[in-house]
Amino acid sequence: MPPILSITNLAKTYAPRPPRQAAFEALKNVSLDIQRGEIFALLGPNGAGKTTLISIVCGIVTASSGKVTVDGFDNVAQYREARSRIGLVPQELHTDAFESVWKTVSFSRGLWGLPPSPAHIEKVLKDLSLWDKKDNRVMTLSGGMKRRLMIAKALAHEPNILFLDEPTAGVDVELRKDMWNLVRTLRAGGVTVILTTHYIQEAEEMADRVGVMSKGSLILVEEKAVLMQKLGGKQLALHLTSKLDAIPASLSGYKLTLAAGGTDLVYSYDTKGERTGITALLQDVAAAGIRFKDVETKESSLEEIFVSLVREPRP
Amino acid sequence: MTAMNVHAVRSIYRFEMSRWFRTVGQSVLSPVISTSLYFIVFGAAIGSLMEDIDGVAYGSFLVPGLVMLMLLTQSVSNASFGIYFPKFTGTIYEILSAPISYLEIVLGYVGGAATKSVLLGFIIMATATLFVPVEIQHPFWMLTFLILTALTFSLLGFIIGIWADGFEKLSLVPTLIITPLTFLGGSFYSIQMLPEPWQTLTLFNPVVYLISGFRWSFYGISDVGVGISFGMTLFFLGLCLAVVARIFATGYRLKS
Ligand SMILES: Nc1ncnc2c1ncn2[C@@H]1O[C@H](COP(=O)(O)OP(=O)(O)OP(=O)(O)O)[C@@H](O)[C@H]1O
Ligand SMILES: [Mg+2]
Numbered sequence: 001m002p003p004i005l006s007i008t009n010l011a012k013t014y015a016p017r018p019p020r021q022a023a024f025e026a027l028k029n030v031s032l033d034i035q036r037g038e039i040f041a042l043l044g045p046n047g048a049g050k051t052t053l054i055s056i057v058c059g060i061v062t063a064s065s066g067k068v069t070v071d072g073f074d075n076v077a078q079y080r081e082a083r084s085r086i087g088l089v090p091q092e093l094h095t096d097a098f099e100s101v102w103k104t105v106s107f108s109r110g111l112w113g114l115p116p117s118p119a120h121i122e123k124v125l126k127d128l129s130l131w132d133k134k135d136n137r138v139m140t141l142s143g144g145m146k147r148r149l150m151i152a153k154a155l156a157h158e159p160n161i162l163f164l165d166e167p168t169a170g171v172d173v174e175l176r177k178d179m180w181n182l183v184r185t186l187r188a189g190g191v192t193v194i195l196t197t198h199y200i201q202e203a204e205e206m207a208d209r210v211g212v213m214s215k216g217s218l219i220l221v222e223e224k225a226v227l228m229q230k231l232g233g234k235q236l237a238l239h240l241t242s243k244l245d246a247i248p249a250s251l252s253g254y255k256l257t258l259a260a261g262g263t264d265l266v267y268s269y270d271t272k273g274e275r276t277g278i279t280a281l282l283q284d285v286a287a288a289g290i291r292f293k294d295v296e297t298k299e300s301s302l303e304e305i306f307v308s309l310v311r312e313p314r315p
Numbered sequence: 316m317t318a319m320n321v322h323a324v325r326s327i328y329r330f331e332m333s334r335w336f337r338t339v340g341q342s343v344l345s346p347v348i349s350t351s352l353y354f355i356v357f358g359a360a361i362g363s364l365m366e367d368i369d370g371v372a373y374g375s376f377l378v379p380g381l382v383m384l385m386l387l388t389q390s391v392s393n394a395s396f397g398i399y400f401p402k403f404t405g406t407i408y409e410i411l412s413a414p415i416s417y418l419e420i421v422l423g424y425v426g427g428a429a430t431k432s433v434l435l436g437f438i439i440m441a442t443a444t445l446f447v448p449v450e451i452q453h454p455f456w457m458l459t460f461l462i463l464t465a466l467t468f469s470l471l472g473f474i475i476g477i478w479a480d481g482f483e484k485l486s487l488v489p490t491l492i493i494t495p496l497t498f499l500g501g502s503f504y505s506i507q508m509l510p511e512p513w514q515t516l517t518l519f520n521p522v523v524y525l526i527s528g529f530r531w532s533f534y535g536i537s538d539v540g541v542g543i544s545f546g547m548t549l550f551f552l553g554l555c556l557a558v559v560a561r562i563f564a565t566g567y568r569l570k571s
Contacts, residue, residue, distance in 0.1 A: 014571055058412040062570050080320070083414040094405030098337060099330075110326030111413040153409070 003033035010066030026052045028216040041203035042196040044213035050196040087159030097139040112157030164195040238265040238292040323415040327423025354446040369536040374447035379530040380502030394428035394472030417563035428469035457532035470555035496522045
């Protein structure tokens with residue numbers, strides 16, 4: 001099946017605003033295909049260009065060069081077809097202050113050219129636990145509620161593709177879990193979700209694929225599982241009952257290091273391999289007379305991978 | 316799907332109207348009060364000392380000019396605020412990312428602003444009848460001038476709202492340009508009462524034509540030919556439409 005979103009050689013240079021602001025190249029030749037029904041997480045430090053990329057796809061910012069197609073429709077020449085498929089929840093909380101929750105959500109549905117549907121609005125508000133606030137003025141909502149209201153506005157027009165720009169910023173732990181569940185429900189209903197986040201845990205928890213941006217470039221796109229496996233070997237740590245000064249010669253065939261001042265014996269192995277060598281290692285450790293009180297395995301998290309990817313080379 | 320997104324136009328229009336009705340007290344009360352003050356001061360106090368102008372009592376003569384004065388200022392301020400506010404709060408993101416054309420955006424915002432101005436015009440005319448006798452000889456033309464002027468100046472307000480990047484600029488054009496042009500455009504006098512060279516200079520003031528045509532539809536008297544008034548009204552409407560089209564062709568100040 002063709003990708004639902006196809007981004008080709010997209011670049012953006014923000015125009016200079018003399019005298020204070022020089023031109024700024026925020027996006028450099030980014031190409032990316034998003035498959036129907038996937039959850040894609042876009043990671044990257046502040047200023048990497050995530051919001052710029054999303055804004056171009058949604059029609060808020062004009063690209064300097066490159067091409068975007070949404071479900072086969074060019075997002076400039078056929079903007080109606082393209083945009084009618086997209087829902088956007090921007091990073092900043094932009095809401096009307098004086099309107100009621102119900103009205104502001106219904107307004108969004110109308111903007112997308114759909115006939116009124118009180119039943120759909122009711123469902124969306126209930127899904128986002130905003131039903132009891134439906135008659136409240138928007139300005140009386142808490143920050144987290146406003147964030148959910150923005151999601152409700154995007155869902156009011158039944159998008160096929162949903163952009164969530166940092167959906168869980170300023171959202172409490174419980175609500176974050178709700179949000180993750182909501183995204184999964186949406187995906188189950190056939191919605192493609194593209195989200196940006198600074199919480200690696202979030203990408204790890206939800207995404208099928210991960211893209212990492214840095215300084216305007218997309219430096220990596222990978223299946224989450226593959227990425228973690230590729231960059232993340234596993235480690236087995238044996239917490240020893242007594243300190244070792246050196247690794248015995250009988251164990252020199254294994255990739256072992258001593259840690260924690262000699263009380264930890266750490267074995268690095270590759271989960272991709274046919275055999276990890278753990279059974280043999282443990283037998284040889286016992287044969288060498290080394291006793292341990294506990295074992296622990298560690299996997300490098302996306303966070304570690306991410307940090308190693310975008311870290312500036314030290315001068 | 317190239318057909319008009321009617322639901323979107325209706326949504327924006329309703330949104331604008333509901334913003335107005337939410338504050339209907341202020342929106343209507345202040346123009347009504349200031350019009351009443353004009354009638355008390357100029358109509359009753361000073362007007363009694365004034366001669367009739369072309370056979371029309373001064374108090375009655377004032378009505379079309381005052382309606383125009385309110386129409387212009389309210390159209391500009393309503394429309395400029397209507398589009399400036401979403402820019403200010405950031406909610407414009409939704410308008411820009413929705414599957415709507417620029418024409419539909421303009422229809423919604425400018426249509427809303429013009430509707431409010433026309434309603435306000437009626438309210439002011441009704442207020443005027445409490446103070447002075449009012450006669451409308453050409454109701455069709457009165458409505459035509461009312462609606463075209465409301466549209467033109469709502470478009471102008473829309474342009475100002477897009478151009479403005481602060482609240483000061485939002486009120487700059489109305490105070491610096493619209494109000495003087497209206498005051499000097501014959502709201503309170505016939506330009507024939509002016510000495511030369513002011514009489515000729517005044518003809519460069521676009522508002523003169525709007526007021527003159529509008530007053531003709533009331534009392535059949537005018538400073539310039541009604542055909543010229545009508546032509547100029549259409550000309551200004553076309554001019555504003557052209558500017559708006561240009562703004563959208565370039566994405567000026569809406570998209571970076
Ligand atoms: N309207 C603008 N004019 C000029 N420069 C801009 C504009 N918007 C963004 N930028 C610049 O472009 C770069 C990318 O910004 P962008 O908002 O896309 O980053 P981001 O990856 O979303 O960051 P964050 O994680 O902080 O949200 C930044 O350096 C920013 O200063
Ligand atoms: Mg961002």
